[in-house]
Amino acid sequence: MVRSREVRILDVIFQILWAVAFFNSPIKITGIRKDIDLPKKLICRNTVQGRYKLADDNGYICTALSVSPWTRCCPESGERFSCQGCNLISKCCNSYEYCVSCCLNPSMTQEDLVLKLKIAKPVTAGTHSSIFDFCSGRCRHNSANVVHENAYSSDFHHCYFLQTNSSGLIGPNFERRLTGIDILIGKQGESCNLACISKGQSCVSNKLSVINSCELLEKYMSCKGSCFASMGADQPAEVVNNAPKHMYPGACLYSQTDSMLSCEGFHPQTKRLCPCA
Structure with a gap:
């Protein structure tokens, strides 16, 4: 019994001495350098339904085979903001992918106007989260591009124009x-x-x-x-x-x-x- 009590006392003393020695000794701490960050993986959104061509949210056009399998981005060496096959007056194109690429060009579409645009009826409508959401949705077929509900009005049936009944420029003066x-x-x-x-x-x-x-x-x-x-x-x-x-x-x-x-x-x-x- 006495022996057991002495062992416990010695054990406590040892732990105290170890703690004192640990905290009083110089300790070298290593860690990750603050000026170096882990690389962030860039992920692109793109027009995934294209069989041959794709347009990503950076405005690049590429073939479906050349898109990166890791980032889903088109090569930056390719065409960007291309309006090939587009009529710049009507803002309509004969290709969905080129319509999206052309629409993403800042000189063609003003982002501040797009992000304020209502998606549906004003009471329940939300707004577009990005210009890519607007362009990829607007360039799809819609009722403004058809006649008699079952035929396209022309071969340029992918359009990215802003349709409105008011420009909002008339004021009290x-x-x-x-x-x-x-x-x-x-x-x-x-x-x-x-x-x-x-x-x-x-x-x-x-x-x-x-x-x-x-x-x-x-x-x-x-x-x-x-x-x-x-x-x-x-x-x-x-x-x-x-x-x-x-x-x-x-x-x-x-x-x-x-x-x-x-x-x-x-x-x-x-x-x-x-x-x-």
């Missing part, structure tokens, strides 16, 4: 900003300079951005119920009725980029809306 301005409709293929001169007036270039809206286009033109955001020096304008089907005859176009608007701009398949004085 709208009428005051157009005081003294006559709004004229040009002839097919005619610039605003020529349209205004034919009435003995001049085109007022700084008012083009004021009338660059669906509201004004629908007030002065028929628009056939369609008004699309587009890009071009000939806008705002209406596509003439005898234009090719892939250009959406009768539709109205307003420019997403005011800096492109010009009194000199024209297009053989549109009629311009012009501010003259």
Whole structure:
């Protein structure tokens, strides 16, 4: 009994001495360098349904066989933001993959507008989580690309345009900003300079951005119920009725980029809306 108690006391003393020796001795601590991080695996999203071609969320186009099996990304040595087979006026393409690649180009689609766009009806709608979500979804076949519900309106049936009934540019001071301005409709293929001169007036270039809206286009033109955001020096304008089907005859176009608007701009398949004085 006494022997057992001495053993326990010695054991406690040993543990105390070991702890003191451990904490008082210099200890070399090793670890991972702070300036070196573990490599992060890059994973791309892509248009997986392509049999021959793929477009990834970086805008690259590649063949299905050349896509990386680990990252699902296309080689960066390939085509990027390619608009091959696309009509840049109607923003429609004859290939789904090239439609997505072209749509991802920042000069073609404004990301801030896309991420605010409602996916469905306003009451229950969400918004797109990324520009790739918008492009990959918008470029699929949709009701705007068919006629009689069972036929495509043209071979360019993959479209990435923003369809809207309002550009939101008309504000409370709208009428005051157009005081003294006559709004004229040009002839097919005619610039605003020529349209205004034919009435003995001049085109007022700084008012083009004021009338660059669906509201004004629908007030002065028929628009056939369609008004699309587009890009071009000939806008705002209406596509003439005898234009090719892939250009959406009768539709109205307003420019997403005011800096492109010009009194000199024209297009053989549109009629311009012009501010003259």
